[in-house]
Structure formats: structure tokens, C-alpha cells
Amino acid sequence: MSFVRLSTLLRDGPKEGPISALPYAQTLGLRYIKTDAGITIHMPFSDALIGAPKRLHGGTIAGLLEIASIAQVIHALGDDAAATTLKPVNVTVDYLRGGASEDSYAAAIITRIGRRIANIRAEAWQADRTRLIACAHMNVMIARRDAASAG
Helix, strand or coil, X not given: CCHHHHHHHHHHCCCEEECCCCHHHHHHCCEEEEECCEEEEEXXXXXXXXXXXXXXXXXXXXXXXXXXXXXXXXXXXXXXXXXXXXXXXXEEEEECCCCCCCCXXXXXXXXXXXXXEEEEEEEEECCCCCCEEEEEEEEEEEEECCHHHCC
16 A cells, blocks of 8 residues: 555545545545545445445445545544554454445544554444444554655
């Protein structure tokens, strides 16, 4: 993953747009939306995302949640994100209901961010934010590089 490119996009890019820095995000067609609270990720529906008939594949939902988590950590790190590498340590996804054949969204909340580890909870929904289709708990290792090697 190119965290430098992604952090630059999320920090300096327009208020919303495609996530072109990550190949998997491009495959899913993911787009970001910057808000005061952080980053929301939008996954437009596509037939390529279907697993079981008329349902989203679980892997696409997990990918949406993981990228929302990473994007929120990058947002929280601000200018320091460019000098950082993020490595997912573990991800636990709870599938709450089947994802219908429609657009999906995800946003994450950082429950704790330390010098080396961030703990995140991400939520995915479709038309109604109060009716989650899945949520995830994720731990991310934060590997900070010195300023000289960050470029």
C-alpha cells in the first residue's frame, strides 16, 4: 500500500473522490468523503461485488471496513501520516445482516491511538446508518519513520 500517496490524498485532496492510491480500493470502486468527523468510505454497487445471489460478498464488506479503518487512522495522524506505515495486526468482522445489491458506506471510530498501536471500530451500512450490515474491530501497528527517510 502506498500510505504516502493515500495520506496525501486524504489530507490535501478534494473533499471527496476516488481512492486511487490502493489497487484493492480501485477494484472495489471505493470513494472517500471527508467530513468534520473524519472519513466516510463509499462503495458503489457493482455486479462484480456479488457473492451469494443478490448479496454482497463478505470479502468486499471486510475490505470496505478495513480501508475505512486505515483512512480514519491516516486522518487522525494528520501531517504525521506521510512519515508512517500502517500494518493491520488483526481484524475481526461481525456480519450482522446480508448486504443488499446497493451502495454501501463505512466509517471508523478510533477507540485508542498510541505510539505504536491504534484500536479501531468500523461500521458498514447501506441506506440507513442505524441498520448496520457489518462492523469490525481492528488493531493497526503504527511504524513511524524518521523525517529523513519519510520522502
